[in-house]
Amino acid sequence: MNFDVVIIGGGLAGLTCGIALQEQGKRCVIINNGQAALDFASGSMDLLGRLPDGSAVSSLRPAFESLRRQAPQHPYSVLGIEAVESKATQFENILHQLNLELAGSARENHKRVTAIGGLRPAWLSPNTVPTVTNHQNFIHQRIAVLGIEGYHDFQPQLLIDNLQLNPQFAHCQFSSGFLNIPELDQLRRDAREFRSVNIAQLLEHKLSFDELAAEIKQAAGDAEAVFLPACFGLDDQSLFNGLKQATGLALYELPTLPPSLLGIRQHKQLSYRFEKLGGMMLNGDRALRAEFEGDKVACVYTRLHQEEPIAAENFVLAAGGFFSNGLSAEFERIREPVFDADIIETEQFRAQDRFSWTHKRFSSPQPYQAAGVIINAHCQVQKSGRFLPNLYAAGSVIGGYNAIELGCGAGVAVVTALIAAERIGGM
Structure with a gap:
């Protein structure tokens, strides 16, 4: 099987990237392992809720320099404020075209009511919330x-x-x-x-x-x-x-306890849009390994296609983190299992030092949550110290940040997905 782009992961990042590429005329396939984290989400999407020092963020741009200084490996810090704001606005336009009925703006966060009466910062929320x-x-x-x-x-x-x-x-x-x-x-x-x-x-x-x-x-x-x-x-x-x-x-x-009806609605609408544009979904399948030609990815093999390669000009890794097996923790190391990409290391976290993965306080942000692959400003993935020209990453498989602690998971997903799609489409 041959495609223009193979996308590994059918969650928010993978579908956003696939929709953008299909609209550019690319022929894409999404290898979708199972239920995406989107099905368990609240339906609201976050761009950036707080800084690593705990300061609340009401607007991204005024807080950006502090974020870059406190978290230089955060994907936003790597990509730059202009790219992040541009892609966040582009995603808002995509949602408007899909009639997903989400309210909000990248210019300023709002607060949504939770099912237990709390207020959480959000970038976009269903207009029924x-x-x-x-x-x-x-x-x-x-x-x-x-x-x-x-x-x-x-x-x-x-x-x-x-x-x-x-x-x-x-x-x-x-x-x-x-x-x-x-x-x-x-x-x-x-x-x-x-x-x-x-x-x-x-x-x-x-x-x-x-x-x-x-x-x-x-x-x-x-x-x-x-x-x-x-x-x-x-x-x-x-x-x-x-x-x-x-x-x-x-x-x-x-929204109540997962699975979330609001997240499921969004997942269905995004999947429908991708397939309506001509994209192919390989549901219930999982990418196992890749083959390389020089410094380029040539093809991948999946659980259901172990003998038949799925080849493409470009590949997007949007498989998520530990939740969806985009990252795996072995006894002696944390690794990305399909391409064996390089894993980022921070001041608190080292991929091959098991004792650095967790904090002794259960309620504290856990260092392993910042694990993920290394990208450059084009969202290209690093392997063996070099950035591969036709392998990109999007979403929570990327390292250098804790999405739960900072409230930025959806924002990172869509921003990196759209940057990867733009880079692939312009080649």
Whole structure:
């Protein structure tokens, strides 16, 4: 099999890169091992939430020099502020074309409400998720928080108690309640099956829409806004938008425990766009090894194609980190298993020193989370001390930063994906 570009990984980075390349007329294949981290994400995307010293970031550009000084190996520091801002804006335009209904701007972070009543910085959030700016109060005053009877992943009173501690919600009057939704009775018999995705799947086929809208309206009482768990609408938010229109209320949905309905919707829409543009998905397959011709990658072999090479002019490594086996930890070292690319080392982390991988405090940022491959400003990957001309990396397989600590995982994914696509398309 021969393609223009082989992309290893079908998550946010791989799909973003694939869409951009297909739009340039490239013929791409994505080797997709299984569920992507996107399926477990909140639906909101972060660009940069804080600096390594713990300082909060409200806008990327004013914080960039501090980031570069504190984390010189961070992908943003390698790529430069102009490239990062340009690609973040390009990704916003891609989302607009896909009608993914995300709100936000790279110019300034907002804060999204979490399912337990916290506020987390975000770059982009679904427009159905309640958000506030850094210094403004929430736009509604009377809020009803409604759970679903028997659904334990969303606790209204816990959310209310925590949310009232935030000054942006101090003016709000809260009430709580639960929806019965008789169509869900069969799921209530087995708590293990009573999850957001299962609820959405069942309501997709057995929903009594008018009765549900009436129940929400009655349970809301005199509230003007209603917070609900994200359980309504598996493929997109059209069902939720319909409920909003039918009730005449300002409805909001909050992601609960993974898998996340909001992340799954985004994954489906991005996958659909890639395939509609002519891209090929090899789902349930995994890249095992690569062959080289000089300093170039010639082909890869996969679990389902161990004898048949998959060849291309260019390759993009977007396989993710440890979660999706893009990186593997052996007893004596951490490695990238397909190309055996060089692993970055930081002041706290050394790939071949097992004792440097973890911090003795469990709650502290763990050094191994900064593991990953080394890239240059074109997102080309380093192997044996040299940057390979036709191998690029995107997303969390890249090292030099802790995405959880800094709140920048989605931003790194899409920025590096679009830089790689631009470099490949311009060759």
